[in-house]
Amino acid sequence: MKEKIIRASITLFEQRGFSSTSVQDIVDLIGATKGTFYYYFKSKEQLLMDIHREYISDLLRRQEVILENGDWSSGQKLSAMVDMLISDIRKNGPSARVFFRDIRHLSEKNIRIITEDRDRFRLNFEEIIRKGAESGEFRKDIRPDMAAFGILGLANFSYNWFDPEGEVNPEELAVIYSVMILEGIVARN
Amino acid sequence: MKEKIIRASITLFEQRGFSSTSVQDIVDLIGATKGTFYYYFKSKEQLLMDIHREYISDLLRRQEVILENGDWSSGQKLSAMVDMLISDIRKNGPSARVFFRDIRHLSEKNIRIITEDRDRFRLNFEEIIRKGAESGEFRKDIRPDMAAFGILGLANFSYNWFDPEGEVNPEELAVIYSVMILEGIVARN
Amino acid sequence: MKEKIIRASITLFEQRGFSSTSVQDIVDLIGATKGTFYYYFKSKEQLLMDIHREYISDLLRRQEVILENGDWSSGQKLSAMVDMLISDIRKNGPSARVFFRDIRHLSEKNIRIITEDRDRFRLNFEEIIRKGAESGEFRKDIRPDMAAFGILGLANFSYNWFDPEGEVNPEELAVIYSVMILEGIVARN
Amino acid sequence: MKEKIIRASITLFEQRGFSSTSVQDIVDLIGATKGTFYYYFKSKEQLLMDIHREYISDLLRRQEVILENGDWSSGQKLSAMVDMLISDIRKNGPSARVFFRDIRHLSEKNIRIITEDRDRFRLNFEEIIRKGAESGEFRKDIRPDMAAFGILGLANFSYNWFDPEGEVNPEELAVIYSVMILEGIVARN
DNA sequence: TATGAATGAGGTTTCATTCAT
DNA sequence: GATGAATGAAACCTCATTCAT
Incomplete structure (x- = not known):
């Protein structure tokens, strides 16, 4: 029930x-x-909190798995996370949209709790980028913090428009976006 | 009043x-x-509609100006639009956040009207990317539709976290993001 | 309204x-x-607070008048106050009963405000008794604090059973109680 | 349980x-x-009724004992009852406060039952006063009914403010009040 | 003897909206 | 232009009670 x-x-x-x-x-x-x-x-808000907690803790768990994979380069890890986010739309799209949009209806105290986890999730992105930059895999002049926000924005926005059953499937979109993030859109020769 | x-x-x-x-x-x-x-x-909703209309029509007007600048390459136009979006946070951040978050509280009919404009705005992004790809400035294998969504997500997400009075100013962030979009984050030699 | x-x-x-x-x-x-x-x-409680405030401030106002009458002895003042309380049943019995019984449904903060006034009212009784004892009008061995509580209990309890339209009228009851307080019930010769 | x-x-x-x-x-x-x-x-009200019944029947039982003591004068009996009421605060203060305040939440039928006992308790006071007056121990001009109500009010009000662990102990207060009732507060020579 | 799930009636409060002035 | 009084629908929530187990 x-x-x-x-x-x-x-x-x-x-x-x-x-x-x-x-x-x-x-x-x-x-x-x-x-x-x-x-x-x-106990209240309508508590239900919302339950939804939030479940959503973000599940996401963090899966991010952890990717982070701990010692065989992958930073780029591969980043791609895996983008893939995780986008593939998730199929199953958890609704939860995710609630998560992004309705956090403000939690109480101050609960917002703090959720925000902590959300920040952790983002800082893990940042960390990978920082490591990739230090190792020479990524450009040295990028700002890991701004880049992390940018990647998250790019990936998460897909929750607002992407149809997993449409012409492009989630795995394909994940590849498209990973390439875009890593290589940019400008042509080279 | x-x-x-x-x-x-x-x-x-x-x-x-x-x-x-x-x-x-x-x-x-x-x-x-x-x-x-x-x-x-007439109603609370009508006020919301006024806010929406003003926000999106202002944005479209300014996008128009960029589009019609014959001297710029596609990349320059794209950068200019990213700059426009991010620089706008300072003045119109609140309006923008209302625009993104509360569109759903408009009536069906009004949602359609606003969505039309919002789509036009996005399709203009798509069009520039398409032209850039055709002219060889951008990679031929990118999907203009997906790329446009991605760029919008990346840029618009900054409304949720970026502090225009913080360490990085809007113009700098715009450059950071333009480079990221155009060149990616992977190092080259 | x-x-x-x-x-x-x-x-x-x-x-x-x-x-x-x-x-x-x-x-x-x-x-x-x-x-x-x-x-x-603003709320049901606020209505209750309004009722309380009006009741107690009216009572204090009228007590003040008695206190300031320089011509009266302590015993006369005490009698006048007992009369005031009992005669009031006719007009303000319902308010008074609400006042005594439902104070606990006010918020902590409001309880404090009302209690302050209620205490002031009681301390004014105490003060008269103290003065009467000092001047030799009352017995020296009485405790003004306990006596004040006692007199108030005696007089206020009438709100719970006394019918102003019954066999005994309020003015008579006031006399009965004043005598009882001042002289006791034991016979003398 | x-x-x-x-x-x-x-x-x-x-x-x-x-x-x-x-x-x-x-x-x-x-x-x-x-x-x-x-x-x-059976119901929440039945629990309340149980509390009421227990409280009043206990009180009546103890009043009975005092009444039947052939050695005591009316004044002594009255004092004993005042002492009983006040000493009881220590053990049964909470029950008593519930008894006084929440009787109105019983059903009509139960209110009648409890009221009968409560009246009996009061009439026993009245009876003692009447006898004391007839025997010449008390003044002839007092009204036993009004006096009984007054004494009960005076004694019972202590449930609302008296702290049995405070400066004055219950036995002392009982004496203070007995003297006050019997002798009044006016000084004599 | 004890419980946990479920209910339905009713409680306080909020609020967009109307309208006479 | 602007207001204050009034409304009715609906919101969140509480709670005594029942009942199968």
């Missing part, structure tokens, strides 16, 4: 946003009552 | 989001009354 | 208590809507 | 009042579940 509520709410939060989705809407979708909702969740 | 209401509402919408900001909040901020609000706006 | 709401709520709070009276009950009684209620009061 | 529930509920009812205390609050305090509560009590 709890799981059913979470799934239904992700669907609705994605479509209408957190504050435009009422608890009534959620329980209507699964044929339950408001009483039941509040049996499982 | 109308202008005062718009400015106050942008501030509040940015901070709390459209649906968490009440008409009361808005008029309180400027010392007016709800009656006055409804004298100037 | 605001006054109507206050009067209706005093009636209902007295009968059913604060937490068993709903805002709906109140507005039903005067043919208004809940919206109207919240136009005039 | 039943006893544990009763004790926990008295604590909570005293602090927050009957209607502001939820069954959940009660079972939380003792680490039980709502199911358990309803195994032992």
